[in-house]
Amino acid sequence: MQNNMTEIAENPSKDTYYSNDLQKWGAEIKNKDISLKELVFNETGEKVSLCYQCGKCTAGCPLSDEMDIAPNTILRLLQIGSKEYDRKVLSSYTIWVCLSCETCMARCPKEVDLPAITDFLRSESIRRHLANRKANNIINFHKAFLHSIRGSGRLYEFGLVIGYKLRAKNLFQDVLLAPSMITHGKLKFIPAKVKNSSQIKEIFQKTINNNRGGK
Amino acid sequence: MARIGVFICHCGENIASTVDCGKVAEISSKIPGVVFSTDYKYMCSDPGQTLIKDAIKKYKLTGVVVGACSPRMHExxxxxxxASEGINPFFCEMANIREHCSWVHPKGEETTQKAADTIRILVEKVRNNEPLYPIKVPVTKRALVIGGGIAGIQASLDIANAGNEVILIEKEPSIGGHMAQLSETFPTLDCSQCILTPRMVEVAQHPNITLMSYSEVESLEGFIGNFKATIRKKARFINEELCNGCGDCxxxxxIKKIPDEFNAEMGKRPAIYVPFPQAVPNKPVIDKDNCTHFKNGKCQFCKTNCSAGAIDFDQQDQLITVDVGAIVVATGFTIKGTDFFPEYGYGKYKDVVTGLQFERLLSSSGPTLGEVRRPSDGKVPKKVVxxxxxxxxxxxxxxxxxxKICCMYTAKHAMLYKHKVPDGEADIFYMDIRAGGKNYEEFVRRAVEEDDVNYIRGRVSKVYEKNGKLIVRGVDTLLNSTPVEIEADMVVLATASVAHxxxxxxxxxxxxxxDSYNFFSEAHPKLRPVETNTAGITLAGACQAPKDIPESVAQASAAASKTIALFSQDLLTREPIIAVSNKSTCVGCFLCQSVCPYLAIEREEIKDRNGNIIKTVASINSGLCQGCGTCVAFCRSKSIDLQGYTNNQVFSEVSALFERSEEYV
Amino acid sequence: MKIGYFPGCSLHGTAPEYEASLKLVAKAADIELVEIEDWNCCGATAAHSMNRMLSIALPARNLAIAEKMGLEEVVVPCAACYSRLLFALNEFKLDEKVRMNLQPIIETEFKGNIKILNVLDFLEKYVMDALKNKVDDKFKKKAACYYGCLLVRPPKLTNSERWDDPLRMEAILKKIGIDSIDWSFKTECCGAGLSIARTDIVGKLSGKIIEDAKDRGADMIVTACPMCQSNLDMRRGAINNYLKKDNNIPAIFITQLIGLAFGYSEKDMQFDKLFVPISFSNNNFSNNNDNLKMQKSKVKEVKV
Incomplete structure (x- = not known):
């Protein structure tokens, strides 16, 4: 990882919080031999082998009918550990539509921290360029959100919405809610800013550009 | 002069694969005092034993060291x-070169060397051994059985039928336990009460059985063959001798609205009650906490209506001490409620019931007289999950x-429900079906194939109430993990069986x-499954782990047979591995007395000819002492020795390790 | 008495009424809320979806500043921010690697000694006692207390008892004379972070919540999170679209109700900021029809 860090530091790309240059990730290529479940364990401390496939996570998930792969099946695919299944997991829509409502974790009889695993799978999916195309809206929103706070340190809703729309190429979505938000004093045109904004940029530089950020 | 023989066992490949047994025998032959040494493939086999016997004769051996497995196995x-060759058996010692050596080390010279060292240590011990003689203690041929469920009933009957006295104590007002609450039993669907009550009556009528209901163990002293148990006979406020069981009271x-324990709180009972019609003994008990008389002294309806004059509000708890030789613990289990389960409503939904409650709803002696009606509004549920x-x-x-028992009783519940409500639907959410028992799998298949019970593989995430229905949110993991939402009239939870x-x-x-779950531990999980680590106390039934009826009964009979075997002897033989005190050097500090976990150390007064006390010393009761050695370690004046493991022996064993010199190798 | 205060972006953006009411409630209870200087966004779902260390560092900077300001406790009214701040603090305490690496990233010393309160912790600890004798007849309305996800989950992190059926808001509201209904969607997810990217999902999830509250006779939904409140209040277009009928049950912040109990006006509590109107004055509860019609016209949304 060390080499890799200096490389990034020398060559910071514009949109690096989602790095898309696989060549940069020397360690990444080495890691390709490690199965995803081992990476999950290394980065989150979660053992997918704990799961005994009772399906309670799926049963309680508010979004399981939106998902292409059921939450418990994600864990099953990880348990098998084949390259094909790992790829299937990382390119699933499931990991993006998850709301992190933590219901699965709270009810899991084996206390598998599926939300933490999902967070990791998301960043890994982007890293490996496997993110599901159907999730573009969601990923664009995350990117716009992070872009907004990377710039000013705080969320600027109007800026976020505009930024998101540009990324999502859907200018008309939601557009009719905005006027009433403005009349209710809920949408501001001038962004609030953190004074020490360079510190915020540093935080982004030192985390998201750097490593997986796992345990 | 000691003449010691050393016998090294290969234990097939168990020892010989990593230890050079021939070499160990050769090294051992050079230890001073060893006059014969050899190795053999299976020393425990008949030819192996003969080998030892012949060597004792031929070489006039005075002691034997067998290098083999753990003394727990073949000592x-x-x-x-x-002993068969006329030598005191305590001159035979085992050097454990299997568990302590061959199993835990790789093949190599060092492993062989360690085996040889282990032999040397034991040779030194044997050299310092004294002849010991087993201790004989008398046996009280009366058993105490704690718990009057099916296990306790079975154990009591078996022991009593062998001609021994039994005291059966039960903490509830009646014997019968959980089995009395069940409707039908799997996998035969015979009526639980019909097969249980004859046994209960047999207990009541048996001349050798003294039944003490509404009683609990207060304390226990003593040891195998000679226990002294104190039993608290709780006041039931009824003179049992006068009461004729008419039930008028x-x-x-x-007071009529107290949740009825026997009906798993599905029904109500009065403050003075008999738990169920077939109760044994058929004597009521007054629930002091809910009785108006005990609350404010205003009501004596039961007393004024008792023609036998059996109501006694002044009755007190009695403490009764009994001598018993053996104890069978059969206290059973309880179920973990549902109030701890967030996702099933913390017990707040009336129509979410436990398996035991459903059992009462199915039972003809239950609150609905065997009709399945849901608790909230008394309607017959058409969909039960x-x-x-x-x-x-x-x-x-x-x-x-x-x-362990839930897979089977859930299949039974669904099946009985379908028999009683033929147009109803039964869905079972399960993870695995564990039906490993005689005719069990067939029973589960019958539920599916003949009674149309719908099994869905997956756990339920949430149950909540909506418009008088219970919404059950689960998943079918066999259908691509599809979420399933069922509108049910009633939900039955197969709750966990836990220790009391x-x-x-x-x-x-x-x-x-x-154990960590508060289930009582057996002495050995495979080979001593009914004994506890305390000699004379055995286990029966679900107090050891969840068990179904056939298993509980089998274990009860096993516990009884252990007890009967014990009672077949007039005197008990105990190993003489106990502590002895040297009364001339003891300074009477009694530190030993304060640390002895078995209360085996007594004060003994040493008197002169005129009867004046010279000093008070520690004296060890050979019946109570378990040979743990704690007192030995605490004795400041080194006045206590553990027989068979004297200070002298242990020191010479340790010193033997330093005496190793290369010439042996 | 001074307590640290982390408003988070929502209270300065889409939920000004939450901030205004919280501040006045604190004032009434004689508590001074000291805003963390130069605070930054907690990173929300976007940060933890993309990088774990980023999701720890952003909240940690705020906590470090609060510590530096000498604050022992910080109240975080937004449930989402609360969860992220608590997560960061927890990871800092439990993960040695985080402790080692955090310092150079946030460039501020952090000891991890600060205590984080959510709005219910705050109300229970500092406001409950001041609510004695605040029972008011005008409050004779049925509330559906809605906790959402992150006030209670994951239970190991939030340390909440009865996380699937919490009763804390109910107890607080009882103090001012509001009875609550027993319902089953207290802790179901409203759709939260997908508000913009998948508004249809918000419509569905929030719709189920609103439907259940209404079916069980609630007059209002009481919330303690700006994300939940905005979804339940502002997303009526998507919700009504899902439910295929109009619903006018209001969704209000718990602090707005407590403020009224303390004697502040509905204007003080910025009731005008709510999309679905509600009023306790003159027994004219909520459904001023003209007003409603006017509001409804504003709440039309485009289907995604």
Whole structure:
């Protein structure tokens, strides 16, 4: 990882919080031999082998009918550990539509921290360029959100919405809610800013550009 | 001069694969005092034993060291061999070169060397051994059985039928236990009460059985063959001798709305009550906490209506001490409720019931007289969802283990429900079906194939109420993990079987060990499954782990046979591995007395000819002493020795390690 | 008495009424809320979806500043921010690697000694006692207390008892004379972070919540999170679209109700900021029809 860090530091790309240059990730290529479940364990401390496939996570998930792969099946695919299944997991829509409502974790009889695993799978999916195309809206929103706070340190809703729309190429979505938000004093045109904004940029530089950020 | 023989066992490949047994025999032959040494493939086999016997004769041996497995396995074997040749058996020692050596080390010279060292240590010990003679203690041929469920009933009957006295104590007002609450039993569907009540009556009528209901163990002293148990006979406020069991009092009691324990709180009972019609003994009990008389002294309806004059409000708890030779613990289990389960409503939905409650709804002696009616509005439920593993196999909120009986009783519940409500639907959410028992799998298949019970593989995430229905949110993991939402009229939770809340304190009273779940521990999981680590105390039924009826009964009979075997002897033989005090050097500090876990150390006054006390010294009761050696370690004046493991022996064993020199190797 | 205060972006953006009411409630209870200087966004779902260390560092900077300001406790009214701040603090305490690496990233010393309160912790600890004798007849309305996800989950992190059926808001509201209904969607997810990217999902999830509250006779939904409140209040277009009928049950912040109990006006509590109107004055509860019609016209949304 060390080499890799200096490389990034020398060559910071514009949109690096989602790095898309696989060549940069020397360690990444080495890691390709490690199965995803081992990476999950290394980065989150979660053992997918704990799961005994009772399906309670799926049963309680508010979004399981939106998902292409059921939450418990994600864990099953990880348990098998084949390259094909790992790829299937990382390119699933499931990991993006998850709301992190933590219901699965709270009810899991084996206390598998599926939300933490999902967070990791998301960043890994982007890293490996496997993110599901159907999730573009969601990923664009995350990117716009992070872009907004990377710039000013705080969320600027109007800026976020505009930024998101540009990324999502859907200018008309939601557009009719905005006027009433403005009349209710809920949408501001001038962004609030953190004074020490360079510190915020540093935080982004030192985390998201750097490593997986796992345990 | 000691003449010691050393016998090295290969234990097939167990020892010989890593230890050079021939070499060990060769090294051993050079230890001073060893006059013969050899190795053999199976020393415990008949030819192996003969080999030892012949060597004792031929070389006039005075002591034997067998290098083989743990003394826990074959010490009795070899000591008998030695004794048969006229040598005191305590001159035979085993050097454990299997568990302590070959199994835990790789093949190599060092491993062989360690085996040889182990032999040397034991040779030194044998050299310092003294002849010891087994201790004989008398046996009280009366058993105490704790718990009057099916296991306790079976154990009591078996022991009593062998001609021994039995005291059966039960903490509830009647014997019968959980089995009396069941409707039908799997896999035969015979009526539980019909097969149980004859046994209950047999207990009541048996001349050798003294039944003490509404009683609990207060304390226990003593040791195998000679226990002294104190029993608290709780005041039931009824003179049992006068009471004729007419039941008038229970009808007249103005308090009628107390949740009925026997009906798993599905019905109501008065403050003076008999738990169920076939109760044994058929004597009522007054629930002091709910009785108006005890609350404010205003009501005596039961007393004025008792023609036998049996009501005694002044009755007190009685403490009764009994001498018994053996104890069978059969205290059973309880179920973990549902109030701890967030996702099933913390017990707030009336129509979410436990398996035991459903059992009462199915039972013809239950609150609905056997009609399945839901508690909230008394309607017959047309859709019942059963949830297996509601607490079991759930380390997060319940218990880690499988409760074992739920798969079967859930299949039975669904089946009985379908028999009673033919147009109803029964869905069972399960994770695995564990039906490993005689005719069990066939029973489950019958539920599916003949009674149309719908099994859905998946756990339920949430149950909530909506418009008088219970919405059950689950998943079908066999259908691509499709979420399933069922509108049910009633939900039955197969709750976990757990130890009683007072199991831990009972175990401490009885000095028996228990596991992390507070189930009582057997002495060996495979080979001593009914004995505890405390000699004379055996286990029967679900107090050891969740069990079904056939298993509980089998274990009860096994515990009884252990007890009967014990009672077949007039005198008990105990190993003489006990502590002895040297009364001339003892300074009477009694530190030993304060540390002895078995209360085996007494004060003995040494008197002169005129009867004046010279000093008070420690004296060890050979019946109580378990040979743990704690007193030896604490004795400041080195006045206590453990027979068979004297200070002298232990020191010479340790010194033997330093005497190793290269010439042996 | 001074307590640290982390408003988070929502209270300065889409939920000004939450901030205004919280501040006045604190004032009434004689508590001074000291805003963390130069605070930054907690990173929300976007940060933890993309990088774990980023999701720890952003909240940690705020906590470090609060510590530096000498604050022992910080109240975080937004449930989402609360969860992220608590997560960061927890990871800091439990993960040695985080402790080692955090310092150079946030460039501020952090000891991890600060205590984080959510709005219910705050109300229970500092406001409950001041609510004695505040029972008011005008409050004779049925509330559906809605906790959402992150006030209670994951239970190990939030340390909440009865996380699937919490009763804390109910107890607080009882103090001012509001009875609550027993319902089953207290802790179901409203759709939260997908508000913009998948508004249809918000419509569905929030719709189920609103439907259940209404079916069980609630007059209002009481919330303690700006994300939940905005979804339940502002997303009526998507919700009504899902439910295929109009619903006018209001969704209000718990602090707005408590403020009224303390004697502040509905204007003080910025009731005008709510999309679905509600009023307790003159027994004219909520459904001023003209007003409603006017509001409804504003709440039309485009289907995604």
């Amino acid at each position: 009795p074997t070899f000591r008998k061999v030695v 229970t009808l007249k009691c103005p 059963f949830i297996a593993c509601a607490g079991s196999r759930d380390p997060a909120k319940g218990i880690e283990y499988c409760s 809340s007072d199991a831990e304190s009972l175990a401490q009273k009885l000095h028996i060990s228990y």
